Amino acid sequence: GAGVSQSPSNKVTEKGKDVELRCDPISGHTALYWYRQRLGQGLEFLIYFQGNSAPDKSGLPSDRFSAERTGESVSTLTIQRTQQEDSAVYLCASSYAPGPNQPQHFGDGTRLSIL
Amino acid sequence: GDSVTQMEGPVTLSEEAFLTINCTYTATGYPSLFWYVQYPGEGLQLLLKATKADDKGSNKGFEATYRKETTSFHLEKGSVQVSDSAVYFCALSLSGGYNKLIFGAGTRLAVHP
Numbered sequence: 703g704a705g706v707s708q709s710p711s712n713k714v715t716e717k718g719k720d721v722e723l724r725c726d727p728i729s730g731h732t733a734l735y736w737y738r739q740r741l742g743q744g745l746e747f748l749i750y751f752q753g754n755s756a757p758d759k760s761g762l763p764s765d766r767f768s769a770e771r772t773g774e775s776v777s778t779l780t781i782q783r784t785q786q787e788d789s790a791v792y793l794c795a796s797s798y799a800p801g802p803n804q805p806q807h808f809g810d811g812t813r814l815s816i817l
Numbered sequence: 818g819d820s821v822t823q824m825e826g827p828v829t830l831s832e833e834a835f836l837t838i839n840c841t842y843t844a845t846g847y848p849s850l851f852w853y854v855q856y857p858g859e860g861l862q863l864l865l866k867a868t869k870a871d872d873k874g875s876n877k878g879f880e881a882t883y884r885k886e887t888t889s890f891h892l893e894k895g896s897v898q899v900s901d902s903a904v905y906f907c908a909l910s911l912s913g914g915y916n917k918l919i920f921g922a923g924t925r926l927a928v929h930p
Binding site: 705735737747761793811 | 859861918919921
């Protein structure tokens with residue numbers, strides 16, 4: 703596809719369950735970012751991948767959160783033992799390369815609701 | 818820490834009115850500054866950017882000037898249209914970094930005919 707694709711678009715789950723969110727970046731984009739947007743707030747950075755380099759995980763809020771990316775392809779964000787405060791829209795973005803002159807292209811997000 | 822503060826919404830305007838959405842930032846070093854827009858039912862899109870002091874970013878009639886002395890990047894448009902109704906986010910990325918974005922909370926703009 704032409705843009706960043708995320709799935710599922712919506713996820714409702716019970717507290718304590720694990721969830722996995724998927725992001726397909728634009729083909730050829732080496733940089734991939736995950737953000738979280740809580741209701742009425744701006745986006746919070748979670749994690750960054752660049753090629754085969756070690757990811758920057760500095761934004762992950764707890765050890766229940768993890769993410770993987772193989773090479774320059776799909777990424778998955780996993781939240782274990784979900785809590786109600788995890789409810790948010792999770793957005794993925796990719797760019798051709800890192801740096802301010804390379805715009806980030808965002809997916810439509812996954813809306814996660816924890817009951 | 819590094820942060821972005823933008824005016825709270827919603828901002829409600831009539832068509833053809835002048836728009837200003839204020840944005841100020843706190844950052845170490847020399848950040849790049851961005852405005853992103855999220856139209857109803859759509860994903861986040863880059864609207865404009867400025868990468869150094871006194872640069873002016875512009876797109877679709879919107880403008881913003883990077884003011885280092887006031888640490889501001891206010892968004893302006895001379896004559897808004899109903900189709901400009903959206904949520905606008907101010908953001909920065911830090912120099913020497915890899916473009917991790919730090920966002921403001923967003924400002925919802927509603928334009929009425």
